[in-house]
Amino acid sequence: MTGSVALPLASLAGVLLGLGFFGGLWWTVRRAIDSRRPALWVGGSLLLRMGCAVTGFVLVCAGDWRRLVACLIGFWAARWLAVRLG
Numbered sequence: 001m002t003g004s005v006a007l008p009l010a011s012l013a014g015v016l017l018g019l020g021f022f023g024g025l026w027w028t029v030r031r032a033i034d035s036r037r038p039a040l041w042v043g044g045s046l047l048l049r050m051g052c053a054v055t056g057f058v059l060v061c062a063g064d065w066r067r068l069v070a071c072l073i074g075f076w077a078a079r080w081l082a083v084r085l086g
Contacts, residue, residue: 014074017056020052022078028042057071
């Protein structure tokens with residue numbers, strides 16, 4: 001894939017990964033508040049969210065550091081959006 005297409009797609013993938021990560025965090029916190037075992041919710045969610053995010057980064061970057069940076073910028077943009085909306 002050419003650089004002119006790969007980098008915006010990597011950035012979009014980073015945004016989607018970030019929305020999934022921080023959306024999962026929001027959902028986990030809401031569930032953990034009413035749970036009898038909040039540590040289990042938070043710990044399990046962290047492992048699942050981190051696993052999905054790292055797997056997504058590895059698949060998106062495919063050994064190219066520029067795609068990794070673009071994906072991280074997209075992830076950061078999703079974090080920024082989550083902080084502003086939350």
